[in-house]
Amino acid sequence: EADIYQTPRYLVIGTGKKITLECSQTMGHDKMYWYQQDPGMELHLIHYSYGVNSTEKGDLSSESTVSRIRTEHFPLTLESARPSHTSQYLCASIRTGSYEQYFGPGTRLTVT
Amino acid sequence: GENVEQHPSTLSVQEGDSAVIKCTYSDSASNYFPWYKQELGKRPQLIIDIRSNVGEKKDQRIAVTLNKTAKHFSLHITETQPEDSAVYFCAARKGGTASKLTFGTGTRLQVTL
Numbered sequence: 001e002a003d004i005y006q007t008p009r010y011l012v013i014g015t016g017k018k019i020t021l022e023c024s025q026t027m028g029h030d031k032m033y034w035y036q037q038d039p040g041m042e043l044h045l046i047h048y049s050y051g052v053n054s055t056e057k058g059d060l061s062s063e064s065t066v067s068r069i070r071t072e073h074f075p076l077t078l079e080s081a082r083p084s085h086t087s088q089y090l091c092a093s094i095r096t097g098s099y100e101q102y103f104g105p106g107t108r109l110t111v112t
Numbered sequence: 113g114e115n116v117e118q119h120p121s122t123l124s125v126q127e128g129d130s131a132v133i134k135c136t137y138s139d140s141a142s143n144y145f146p147w148y149k150q151e152l153g154k155r156p157q158l159i160i161d162i163r164s165n166v167g168e169k170k171d172q173r174i175a176v177t178l179n180k181t182a183k184h185f186s187l188h189i190t191e192t193q194p195e196d197s198a199v200y201f202c203a204a205r206k207g208g209t210a211s212k213l214t215f216g217t218g219t220r221l222q223v224t225l
Contacts (some may be wrong), residue, residue: 104155
């Protein structure tokens, strides 16, 4: 089924660990986005990509990095997790020429 | 860049009443205005959107109005039901290939019995 998939859905990890949050979409969308959101609160754009080998930083400063080697895959990496990174991370995508943006189910990250 | 303000931050209505959420945007070049509903623990879901070439759009109990001159748009929910309880986000985007949504800060709607 065409959708946006995020793994893991929940992650509890210790301070200083390196983590990668996975995002994949099977809809052939070329634009992809990462948002950070505390539950029920404002959505903050942290990274986006308009296609393969294209990545940009978003409006909220983030210590994470992203890559876009394949159209369907947009992973987000934290080199050294800190408690301040505890949040929900939402991936989203949109097809060029379309207006509608779709969100993945999110990864809830807790850094202890 | 674009700035989107959303009011109120919380809204409580009785079942069957109407609810209105308002947003203003700053960039007159914005031409697409979606509304997302986010239930507790779930992803934001697109519920309705409007483009700048129309002033109003309806889908069953929900409607969105747009005033380009005043740069504001509103979400109207009629005959509210408990399942309408959620956080609602408005957003705005300019046209073109290099575009991203700017979201409002969200409105927590509570529909009471």
